[in-house]
Amino acid sequence: MNIETIAVHAGKEIDPTTGAVMPPIHLSTTFVRASDGSYPSGYSYIRSDNPTRRALEEVLVALEAGVDAATFASGMAAIMAVFQALGTGDHVIIPDDIYFGTGKLVREIFAPWGLESTAVDMTDLAAVQAALRPNTKLIWIETPSNPLLKITDVAAVAALAHAAGAICACDSTWPTPMLQRTLALGADLSIHATTKYLGGHSDVLGGAIITKADNDFFARIRLIQRTGGAVPSPFDCWLTLRGIRTLPYRMRAHCENARKVAHFLANHDKVCKVHYPGLESHPGHAIAAKQMADFGGMLSFQVCPDKLHTGQENALRVANSTKLFAQATSLGGVESLIEHRYSVEGQGSKTPDNLLRVSVGLEHPDDLIADLAQALAATVTLM
Ligand SMILES: Cc1ncc(COP(=O)(O)O)c(C=O)c1O
Numbered sequence: 001m002n003i004e005t006i007a008v009h010a011g012k013e014i015d016p017t018t019g020a021v022m023p024p025i026h027l028s029t030t031f032v033r034a035s036d037g038s039y040p041s042g043y044s045y046i047r048s049d050n051p052t053r054r055a056l057e058e059v060l061v062a063l064e065a066g067v068d069a070a071t072f073a074s075g076m077a078a079i080m081a082v083f084q085a086l087g088t089g090d091h092v093i094i095p096d097d098i099y100f101g102t103g104k105l106v107r108e109i110f111a112p113w114g115l116e117s118t119a120v121d122m123t124d125l126a127a128v129q130a131a132l133r134p135n136t137k138l139i140w141i142e143t144p145s146n147p148l149l150k151i152t153d154v155a156a157v158a159a160l161a162h163a164a165g166a167i168c169a170c171d172s173t174w175p176t177p178m179l180q181r182t183l184a185l186g187a188d189l190s191i192h193a194t195t196k197y198l199g200g201h202s203d204v205l206g207g208a209i210i211t212k213a214d215n216d217f218f219a220r221i222r223l224i225q226r227t228g229g230a231v232p233s234p235f236d237c238w239l240t241l242r243g244i245r246t247l248p249y250r251m252r253a254h255c256e257n258a259r260k261v262a263h264f265l266a267n268h269d270k271v272c273k274v275h276y277p278g279l280e281s282h283p284g285h286a287i288a289a290k291q292m293a294d295f296g297g298m299l300s301f302q303v304c305p306d307k308l309h310t311g312q313e314n315a316l317r318v319a320n321s322t323k324l325f326a327q328a329t330s331l332g333g334v335e336s337l338i339e340h341r342y343s344v345e346g347q348g349s350k351t352p353d354n355l356l357r358v359s360v361g362l363e364h365p366d367d368l369i370a371d372l373a374q375a376l377a378a379t380v381t382l383m
Contacts, residue, residue, distance in 0.1 A: 003063065003178060004248045011058035011241070025238045026051040048226045052234035056241050057208075063177040063244070064190050066210040068218060070225045071237065075173060075193025076101055077230035078207030080109075082138070082169050082189060084228075085220040088114035090137040095122040099146045099171065100345045122152040123284065125160065132164045141187065142171040143180075144288070147300045147341045147357040149275040151284025154291055158186030167217060173197070174331075178251040179293045183212040196332030197297070200243035200250055206232045250334070250362065254297025257368060258360040264369045265301045270380040272311070272354070273302040298331060300341070300357040306381050311354025316340055317379035319356055324363060324371040331359035336368055 001009075015024055028050075031043040043049055057069040072078040079102050086092065094106055096119040106117050118131040122141055139161040143152040154170055161168040169189040172182045176197045182190035192198055194206035211218040225231060232240070255278075262276035277288035278295030288295055303315040318338075319327045325338040337359040341351045360368065 006062045007059070007247050008245055010062035011055040023052070023055055023238070023241070025234050027234055046234075047229045047231060050234055052237040052241075053232065056232075056237040056244075059241060059244055060177075060192075060208050060210050063247075064183050064210040065181065066183050066190065066212055067214050068222075069208055069210040070218075070221050071194070071232050071240075072207040072209075072225065073230045073232050073236075074205045075191075075195055075207035076105065078191055078193070078209050079171070080105060081221050081224045081228070081230070082140075082191065082209060083110050083115060084224050085217055086115060086137055089116070089135060091116040091118070091133045091135045092138045092140060093118050093120055093128060093131045093136060094140045095142055095145060095150075095152065096120055097145045097148055097150060097350060098140065098142055100349070102140070102142070102171070121150075122157060123150050125153070125156055128157055128160055132160070132166075136164055136166045138167045138169060140169050140171070142174075144174050144277055144284070144296060144298065146174070146298075147275075147351055147355060149277055149282070149284070149298065149300060151277050151282075151288045151291075153287050154180070154182060154185040154187055158188070161188075162186075174296055174298055175292055176247060176251055178248050179255070179296055180291060183210065185291055188212050188217075194240045194243075196330070197251065197254070198244055198247060198332075199240050200247065200332060200334065201239075202330060202333030202335065204236050204239040204243070206236055206240050251294070251297070253362050254332075254360060255294040257362070257365040258297045258299055258358075259295065260365040261358065261360050261368055261372065262299050264372065265299075268373075268376060270304050270306075270314075270376045271301050272304045275300045275355075297360045298358070299360065300355050302352055302354045303356065303376075304380060305354070308381065311352075312342070314380045315354045315356050316343075318372075318375045321375035321378050322371050323374075324367060325358065325375075331357075333359070334362045336361035336363060 029046040060069040120127040120131045141152045158168040168187045170182045170187040172190045173193040190210045192208045265271045266274045276299035305311040325336045339357045342353045
């Protein structure tokens with residue numbers, strides 16, 4: 001079946017008691033035991049499993065063509081479960097431009113627990129190879145990366161990981177299963193902040209891990225999910241499911257709008273650089289074209305300095321002057337957002353200080369371009 005059909009039908013059964021076409025939200029925290037002590041429904045207690053969470057996990061398995069999925073209360077909780085499944089003294093390789101929340105997790109929570117890590121440029125396969133150690137258990141990929149939109153070759157890094165006996169995990173939040181078949185490309189685990197495109201409406205927090213194989217590592221992730229209990233509520237699962245039903249069509253429009261915005265910015269004399277893998281000038285364009293169905297709804301751009309202001313000042317002035325683009329963090333919702341990442345990431349940020357990250361929403365692209373045009377015109381005076 002095609003992904004549009006999977007998104008609409010997976011994990012959906014007509015409710016046998018009421019005939020409801022859309023699935024109910026199961027809020028019950030506990031499920032009845034039979035006289036022999038077994039649980040005839042397969043459910044015992046809400047933290048371990050519940051029908052609404054199971055429906056969401058089934059849809060995610062179908063979308064990613066995996067074998068099982070575990071959902072969490074946030075993207076970070078899902079990411080944390082992957083690192084928690086490793087052992088003290090294990091070594092991981094992470095991208096040097098990893099999402100700053102994941103980097104903080106590795107440095108500030110897992111390093112004190114004895115997890116070793118090396119940050120490398122994931123687009124440089126020789127650097128990845130050189131960073132491998134006998135105790136390397138996992139290579140973490142994030143592609144396209146945040147906020148520079150660097151593209152990692154998933155198949156090539158997964159092959160390096162497997163040759164070294166390590167797992168390859170990929171944060172696929174930005175491409176979604178619609179644009180990148182992460183597991184088919186070779187990764188063992190595909191991770192999502194479902195808060196973003198999968199939920200799709202900036203109104204629900206969640207995370208997910210989908211596995212290609214039913215193995216000991218995923219069994220540990222499941223143990224962490226059920227025992228640690230950083231699980232999504234049934235209502236959050238239901239909202240995420242509702243979002244997924246329209247994911248393929250939303251992603252098409254996000255990509256189409258982002259492509260138009262990127263071309264507008266790339267031809268603007270007050271914009272020094274545009275980071276968007278759909279542009280042929282982007283260093284990762286060829287790999288993105290090979291491994292992605294389209295180039296996504298995220299982009300970033302660097303604003304030029306002028307005779308009165310630095311590039312950073314001008315970037316902030318542009319972000320403060322847009323009317324449709326809300327100046328807010330996050331991504332993947334129907335509304336367009338703009339953000340000065342350097343301010344958000346704070347000390348130690350490698351993000352250029354004149355860079356603005358944009359989540360291109362589902363408004364009409366002409367209106368989005370007009371908004372950016374007026375913000376650039378109002379704030380940046382080149383001569
Ligand atoms: C690529 C990526 N991974 C993970 C996360 C964390 O997700 P959450 O905010 O749901 O914990 C984010 C959040 O922005 C993200 O952009």
